[in-house]
Amino acid sequence: MELLPFKQGAEARLYTSSFYGKPCIVKERFSKSYRHPKLDKSLTTQRIKAEVRAMLRCRTFGIPTPTVYFVNLENNSIYMEHMKDAVTLRQYIEDIQLQHPETFIEVLTPLAGVVGKLLAKMHSNNIVHGDLTTSNMLLQEAAENSVLVLIDFGLSYGATLAEDKGVDLYVLERALLSTHPNTECLFETILISYKAEYKNGAADVISKLDEIRLRGRKRTMVG
Ligand SMILES: Nc1ncnc2c1ncn2[C@@H]1O[C@H](COP(=O)(O)OP(=O)(O)OP(=O)(O)O)[C@@H](O)[C@H]1O
Ligand SMILES: [Mg+2]
Incomplete structure (x- = not known):
C-alpha cells in the first residue's frame, strides 16, 4: 500500500x-x-x-x-x-477575512452557529475534545450544504464535569482570538448557539468558563 x-x-x-x-x-x-x-x-x-x-x-x-x-x-x-474537498476552519476563516474585510462577521456567523451546536452535542454526551482549535475542525463543502467535521481527538476524554467542558471552550476561545483577529463576536455566536442546543446543561459550563476567564486574566495581571 x-x-x-x-x-x-x-x-x-x-x-x-x-x-x-x-x-x-x-x-x-x-x-x-x-x-x-x-x-x-x-x-x-x-x-x-x-x-x-x-x-x-x-x-x-x-x-x-x-x-x-x-x-x-x-x-x-x-x-x-480522507475528508475530500475539506479545508480547515482556520484556512476558511482566513480566506473569508481576506475576501470580505468589512463583512466577514456576517458571512461567518452561520458557521459559528454550527460550531456551537456541534460542541454542545459533544459536551452533552460527555465528550471533551482537549485541543479545540480552528485547525482541528474541517469544513467539507458539499453541493448545497457544508458539513463541519471534528478531528484530532488525541487529547480527548470522557468527562461529566462542567469544569472540563468549560476548559474546552476556553481553549477554543484563546485559539480563535489569537489566530483570527477581531473574532470576539463569532465566539459570542458560538456560545449563544451552544446554550440553545445544550439547554439546561449549558449554564454550569458557561459559569465555569467565566471563572476560568477571570483566573486567566488575574494570572496575566500578576505577570
Ligand atoms: N481525515 C482527514 N481528512 C482530511 N484532512 C485531514 C484529516 N485528518 C487530518 N487532516 C489534515 O491534517 C492536519 C493535521 O491532522 P491532525 O490535526 O489530526 O494532526 P496533528 O495536529 O499533527 O495531531 P496532534 O495534535 O495529535 O499531534 C489537519 O489540520 C487537517 O488539515
Ligand atoms: Mg491538529
Whole structure:
C-alpha cells in the first residue's frame, strides 16, 4: 500500500493512501526523543486509543468525524476516511477575512452557529475534545450544504464535569482570538448557539468558563 506524505504535525505525520479502495489518511504518531522510550510508547498508545474511541463515540451521537478504518498499534497508526474537498476552519476563516474585510462577521456567523451546536452535542454526551482549535475542525463543502467535521481527538476524554467542558471552550476561545483577529463576536455566536442546543446543561459550563476567564486574566495581571 502506497503512502504519500500529506501533512506533518507536532506529534504525527499524515499520509494519504487507500484502504480497500477507499481514499484514506494514515495518521502515524512518531516518538519524541526527549521522552523515556517506555513512557513515550505508553503515551502514544494512550493518545491513539483516546482518538479512536472519541471518533467512534462522536459518530454514534451524529457528530461528524472521519470514519475509522483500521488501527495499528505496532506502528502507531490510525487509518481513517480522507475528508475530500475539506479545508480547515482556520484556512476558511482566513480566506473569508481576506475576501470580505468589512463583512466577514456576517458571512461567518452561520458557521459559528454550527460550531456551537456541534460542541454542545459533544459536551452533552460527555465528550471533551482537549485541543479545540480552528485547525482541528474541517469544513467539507458539499453541493448545497457544508458539513463541519471534528478531528484530532488525541487529547480527548470522557468527562461529566462542567469544569472540563468549560476548559474546552476556553481553549477554543484563546485559539480563535489569537489566530483570527477581531473574532470576539463569532465566539459570542458560538456560545449563544451552544446554550440553545445544550439547554439546561449549558449554564454550569458557561459559569465555569467565566471563572476560568477571570483566573486567566488575574494570572496575566500578576505577570
Ligand atoms: N481525515 C482527514 N481528512 C482530511 N484532512 C485531514 C484529516 N485528518 C487530518 N487532516 C489534515 O491534517 C492536519 C493535521 O491532522 P491532525 O490535526 O489530526 O494532526 P496533528 O495536529 O499533527 O495531531 P496532534 O495534535 O495529535 O499531534 C489537519 O489540520 C487537517 O488539515
Ligand atoms: Mg491538529
